Amino acid sequence: MPRGIRDTGPGGVPPDDALARLLARAHRAVRAGEGPARALPPGTAGLFALDTLTLNALTPDGRPELLWADPPQGLGIALDTLQYTVGDGPTLEAARSGRAVTEPDLGMAAPDRWPLFLPATATTRARAVVALPLQVGDTTVAVLTGYRTTPGPLTPALHDALHQLARILLRALITHLTVPVNGTATDSGLRLYHAEIHQATGYLAAQLDIPLAQALLRLRAHAAANGPLTDLARAFLTRRLPPDTLQD
Template sequence: MPTPDRGAGSGAAPSPRDGLADWLARAGRAVRNGKSLDTALPAGAAGLLGLDVLCLAAVARGGSLELLWCDPTAGLGPELDNLQYSLGDGPTWEAAYESRLLIEPDLAAADPARWPAFLPAAVHTAARAVIAAPLQLGVAAIGVLTGYRSAPGSLTKDQLVDFHRLRRALLLLLLRTALGDPVRSNGAGAGLRLYRADVHQATGFLSAELGIPASRALLLLRAHATAHDQDLSDLAHALLSRRMPPDTLDL
């Protein structure tokens, strides 16, 4: 919590840096009390850093990126994460697999060769700037924190410092969880909900139906969704509900 002598009795609002300290304290208490990470993280972190959206993804088994949390929970964050997941391209993927911080203050002016699939699609969203950093454990990235702005521009020095404060804190909280463990309906439990459970189910179904590895099945799903400008989750539902036979995919 902010210290009593900072604005106490004056009606002054806490500074953004005070607010981040309070946010981190509340998130830590919630995780220690048994909340899953996705339900433990309070809203409002993006605004404290001068961003419009924050997303946390984990690197799961097999190398896929799993969205764990977005602030705000709906809208631009999940839209951009789904876009990168479908295309297999974008800043979150680069930060994860090159294990380095990346900042693109103006997506419209970015080199088209940097993210050849992501950039043409991203121009149709509200995102205009991005920052992404790996959550590093030794030499390996176990997750990525990605922030977006709806106007071009870089973070200030203080905002960048706080972005890394948040990244380090989320690494410690992520290490307290177990990806894929069950989470009870009240949000208790140490596991993490998977935003794309339907896609994973469809991948397994397609793998079994066609007798191909799961990695190949996921590539087929992505390719078909991209070629037909179809949402990956909608495609998964069509397969699982048998509205679309597996052998009608673009093989």
């Protein structure tokens, strides 16, 4: 993985040249009507000296909806799903504050910064994070988050390039996306990573005769104590767990 903008990238291409080509390609693709998932090739994160990148759009009630990740499985998805479960973390901080969030060494972060997220990340390979809000005026509509498995900040050049990518992705989202909350696929190539959670929330709300928000809170609380939220949602949808598991 590149460690700095002057390190040699894939195929011996300097990452600054590769980044310029990536950003130009993404800009052209978005102008031509491509969605974010089709505008960015696999390996995008590595060109920014990151191990993974994720893109979350925000639902009308402020919840993050994971839409794209590079790579499309693994650490980034696990960390974003963790934040969705526990309700704090860098992506959520960027969404709520409307400001860029950086933590170059998660192991040295103040414990009260993300009191639920930080202890959970101690068992993962994550060591640094940067999260950029994508905004229309003063309204944050999405967050681009990058994670590293080694501590240390991005170089200024890489940080500027990541902001350029955020602006390109914002244009793509405005063009292509009305944030879905029911798991319906879109035509932009975006994957709805939380579709099963939405479906399980609706199922449990109906079965327990409670509001959707309360059903989601009970799911999150149970997942925090018993395992991944997506796995729990799948267990309810496949009837391996009865709805009354979440009864007060």
